[in-house]
Amino acid sequence: MSTFAIHANSFFLPSGPTGPGYLTVHDGVFGAFSTQMPANADRIDERDWVAPGLVDTHIHGFDGHDVMDLSPEGLDAIAAGLVRNGCTSFFPTTLTAPTERIAEACTIAAAHVNKPKTARVQGIYLEGPWFSEKYKGAQNPAYMGNPDIHVLEHWMECADGLTFKIALAPENDGASDFIAQATAMGAIVALGHSNATYEEARCAVDAGATVFVHTYNAMSPLHHREPGMVGAALTCPNVYDELICDGNHVNPVSVNVVMRARGKDQVCLITDCLAAGGMPEGDYEMEGLPIVVKDGQARLKEGGNLAGSIVGLCQCVKNVVDWGLVTPAEAVAMASIVPAKSVGIDDVCGAIKPGRDADLACFTSSMELEATYVGGEVAWSAL
DSSP: OOEEEEEESEEEETTEEEOSEEEEEETTEEEEEESSOOTTOSOEEEOSEEEEOEEEEEEOEETTEEGGGOOHHHHHHHHHHHGGGTEEEEEEEEOSOOHHHHHHHHHHHHHOOOOTTSOEEOEEEEEOSSOOGGGOTTSOGGGOOOOOHHHHHHHHHHHTTOEEEEEEOTTSTTHHHHHHHHHHTTOEEEEOSBOOOHHHHHHHHHHTOOEETTTTTTBOOOOSSOOHHHHHHHHOTTOEEEEEOSSSSSOHHHHHHHHHHHOGGGEEEEOOBOTTTTSOSEEEEETTEEEEEETTEEEETTTOOEEEBOOOHHHHHHHHHHTTSSOHHHHHHHTTHHHHHHTTOTTTSSSOOTTSBOOEEEEOTTOOEEEEEETTEEEEEOO
16 A cells, blocks of 8 residues: 655646645555645655646557567557657557458457556557558558448457447448448547548548547548538537647647637547657558658658657647647647547546546646656656
């Protein structure tokens, strides 16, 4: 039995920024917040700003490992590396690939055992394969097609009860019926890599889709006569918009448009990070597609399209603050409780609440990551 406390100038609590004060941690879970020093603390950790651990619901890899490597050891390595980014919960994310490769990724994620001082696997996200070839991005068109509910059932069986998120293009044949069935089965359905019209996207939302995949990127743009996928992402009710705020994928002005139209409480900061995240510049491969990492960008070797990011989630949080778009508390929420809500795991992560696992991201007042705690243990520290 151990109890310690964190003393900080500010705590990002569900009720809003509070502090200075003390947050107790008892046997790896959050206790109470108080302005008074607790009498029973074994030690006091001094921090500056204390936030809930960040939640990345769209991430393919890190530190040279990719979810589609289909390696349990690789998934362990990704989880171990992500704490350097303040990320304590994540959804391993697949790519468009043959059915059985995706099934194996689901099986590996389901069998994963969360280890001390590493980010926790909270679900799995299948980014594909039912996309539009026009907006394929860095996805392999050889395995694209129309959604199949029987294939989805197979993948969900392999995921063995993990929270399950899947993305597709709403213009594909049978998409709306598929979405209705998938949501009835408990899947979170996202829309992306799509050339859909506004009406097609709106029908998909009406059928149950609730997330737009990396808004702006790999989707039909907003036009004054055809609002497209972007128009739907900005205006459809009761949906969440993902954004990659690495400074490469979306201009800060365009980020601001989404935040104003959608509302900051429905914008999810994601990384879409590749295996090249945390690695030096050079040549890499993503599910058979050669990519080049240079000048902070990952691009397809053939054609030069952005292939994903190499950014950490804590950097996305800092960016939107530095761009003058949000307060630190709003930025933290968009990388913690909002993405957790978007996939229905806000009952276990994304907020500092008594009784929950003590997962934290600690920042300096200039929004530099200072330390990450998982289950009340320091998993990474800048010092």
